[in-house]
Amino acid sequence: FDVVRWEERRLVLEGNDEGGVQNSTLVLAEERTRRRDPLDDFRHYKGGWNISDRHYLFSVGFTAVPFFVIATIWFLGFGLCFCIICVRHCCCHRLKQSYGNSKSKCALSLLGLFIIAAIVGSIVLFTGQEKFHGSTCSMLKYVVKQADATVEQLRSVSDYLAAAKRVGVDQISLPPTVQSDIDKVETMINSAATKIERKTDQNSDKIQHVLNSVRFAVIIIAAMMLLLALLGFCKKVKNESIYILLTTRLRLLFFKIFSAMGDTCVAMEEWIQNPTAHTSMDEILPCVDQATAQETLLQSKDVTFQLVLVVNRFIGNISNHNFPAGSGPFYYNQSGPLVPLLCNPFNHDKTDRRCADGEVNFDSASQEWMKYVCEVSANNLCTSVGRLTPVYYAQMTAIVNVSYGLYHYGPFLVDLQDCSFVRETFRQVEEHHCPALRLYSKWIYVGLALVSASVMLSLVFWAIYARERRKRPATKDLIDLRQAMRVK
Numbered sequence: 109f110d111v112v113r114w115e116e117r118r119l120v121l122e123g124n125d126e127g128g129v130q131n132s133t134l135v136l137a138e139e140r141t142r143r144r145d146p147l148d149d150f151r152h153y154k155g156g157w158n159i160s161d162r163h164y165l166f167s168v169g170f171t172a173v174p175f176f177v178i179a180t181i182w183f184l185g186f187g188l189c190f191c192i193i194c195v196r197h198c199c200c201h202r203l204k205q206s207y208g209n210s211k212s213k214c215a216l217s218l219l220g221l222f223i224i225a226a227i228v229g230s231i232v233l234f235t236g237q238e239k240f241h242g243s244t245c246s247m248l249k250y251v252v253k254q255a256d257a258t259v260e261q262l263r264s265v266s267d268y269l270a271a272a273k274r275v276g277v278d279q280i281s282l283p284p285t286v287q288s289d290i291d292k293v294e295t296m297i298n299s300a301a302t303k304i305e306r307k308t309d310q311n312s313d314k315i316q317h318v319l320n321s322v323r324f325a326v327i328i329i330a331a332m333m334l335l336l337a338l339l340g341f342c343k344k345v346k347n348e349s350i351y352i353l354l355t356t357r358l359r360l361l362f363f364k365i366f367s368a369m370g371d372t373c374v375a376m377e378e379w380i381q382n383p384t385a386h387t388s389m390d391e392i393l394p395c396v397d398q399a400t401a402q403e404t405l406l407q408s409k410d411v412t413f414q415l416v417l418v419v420n421r422f423i424g425n426i427s428n429h430n431f432p433a434g435s436g437p438f439y440y441n442q443s444g445p446l447v448p449l450l451c452n453p454f455n456h457d458k459t460d461r462r463c464a465d466g467e468v469n470f471d472s473a474s475q476e477w478m479k480y481v482c483e484v485s486a487n488n489l490c491t492s493v494g495r496l497t498p499v500y501y502a503q504m505t506a507i508v509n510v511s512y513g514l515y516h517y518g519p520f521l522v523d524l525q526d527c528s529f530v531r532e533t534f535r536q537v538e539e540h541h542c543p544a545l546r547l548y549s550k551w552i553y554v555g556l557a558l559v560s561a562s563v564m565l566s567l568v569f570w571a572i573y574a575r576e577r578r579k580r581p582a583t584k585d586l587i588d589l590r591q592a593m594r595v596k
Contacts, residue, residue: 136375143167157375168367219569222562229558234327236551241323243548247541248312254533255308255393261520262301262396265404266294268513272411275510277422277503286414293407296400307394369549373542376534393534395527405521408514409458415511416452419504423447427480427495440484444493447480450508453515470512474505 135156145153145167153167269290272282282290372392428446431439450473451463463469468476481501482494490497496504523529 136378137371140374141167141371157371165368168371216569219566222566222569226559226562226566229555229562230331231555232551233555233559236548236555237323237327240545240548240552241319243541243544244319245316247537247545248315250536250541251393251533252308252312254529255304258524258529259301259305261517262297262304265408265514265517265521266297266301268510268517269294269297269407269411271510272415272514275415275503275507277418277500277507278426280418280422282411282414282418286411289407290411293404296397297404300396300400304394304396308392311392369545373538373545376538376542380531380535380538393530395530396524398525401521401524405518405525406458408517408521409454412511412514413452413454413456413458415507415514416450419450419507420452422500422504423449427500440488440497441490442482442495443490444480444482444495447495448476470508470515473508477501477504 135154137157138154141156141164142152142154144150145163147163147166153163155161155164158164273287273290275281426438427442429438430442433439433441448466448468451467451469453461453470455461477496478501480494480496481498482490482496483492484497485491488497488499520529
């Protein structure tokens with residue numbers, strides 16, 4: 109595992125000078141997010157995608173202003189027309205106009221057409237929002253799952269480092285300085301794991317709350333609109349313009365979500381092409397801090413290196429040494445073929461090392477050393493040929509297990525340094541979830557537009573049809589009167 113490879117990869121994104129380090133920040137989805145910012149005197153927003161920035165959120169909301177204007181005009185216009193009709197009805201005496209059968213049929217036909225359109229729009233709306241909700245929940249679950257997997261692996265590394273302080277063979281264990289370094293790294297690892305877990309859970313909960321609220325609003329408003337269309341805006345139904353206003357406002361809200369979702373997918377795509385630990389993408393799934401990742405990798409290598417030295421020191425100085433009988437605590441009647449040394453995967457400078465002839469690696473050490481275990485007496489002395497007592501063998505295999513665990517997590521720690529786990533997560537989201545989110549967002553938007561427009565036009569033609577129906581009795585009386593006069 110090349111420790112400096114991460115620095116080389118990120119050279120284009122981070123610049124160093126003699127006075128210090130200055131980390132450049134990648135602006136994500138810069139062109140797409142260049143919108144008017146109402147909080148900055150309607151100047152163009154230039155901060156890129158950032159869901160924690162008020163200016164970004166308000167600039168996204170400003171793109172939906174046309175829908176807000178339409179909704180307001182409709183509401184005020186409907187109220188004005190209603191007032192004019194009331195004044196005319198109360199203050200003016202209108203001449204009765206003749207009943208037009210063709211007008212009534214035309215209004216009724218168009219009314220039925222728009223009711224059917226409202227039903228179709230509701231179906232599109234319900235289907236789209238269910239699929240959008242399911243796809244978004246699936247995406248969130250995937251991101252949380254990846255974050256949890258990363259946190260679990262970080263905590264596993266921390267557990268292995270903690271175990272390394274406890275293992276040893278006979279009286280030989282890790283030096284105090286190494287154990288002190290392990291304590292520092294454990295603190296850094298736990299802090300990084302907690303940060304990833306907290307950030308991911310918080311943002312997942314926030315997004316889920318918004319999605320559930322929008323889902324509920326879509327269902328309620330669309331159901332009300334469809335019910336109003338089917339009831340025909342009869343006299344028992346009041347304030348129908350408010351429902352149309354709410355539907356148009358809901359379109360405004362969803363347009364914001366649709367824009368933010370599109371920005372997020374574009375930001376993910378750009379981040380994948382230019383990975384960096386210093387972007388607003390940390391709000392979704394943060395990278396592990398550079399210092400933490402680097403120090404954890406170095407410490408895991410050093411601990412692995414030191415643990416192998418502990419085992420080999422015991423093998424070379426005690427188990428493979430022929431002590432005279434009764435010569436001290438290191439004598440336990442060891443005899444027979446020499447125990448092979450454990451292969452150290454690293455050199456002193458922590459670069460990769462190949463195993464020498466006769467050494468055993470982590471995979472085969474336990475099985476190979478089993479051949480050198482002797483039977484022991486009550487005094488823990490070998491009573492058969494062998495150079496390892498069962499106790500020493502157990503201690504050595506425990507060290508091998510810890511060393512293998514730390515070595516096994518080496519590639520994972522390397523990936524932490526260049527944010528490979530985050531890049532892979534966002535790549536999967538961009539490739540497999542974003543297309544579906546874009547598609548189902550359009551379904552919901554089209555469904556909302558169709559429902560609100562259909563109900564709005566249904567209101568107009570219900571009014572026309574009702575007016576023509578009210579004229580019918582007066583027209584019938586006038587015709588009967590004329591016929592009676594002709595008879596006379």
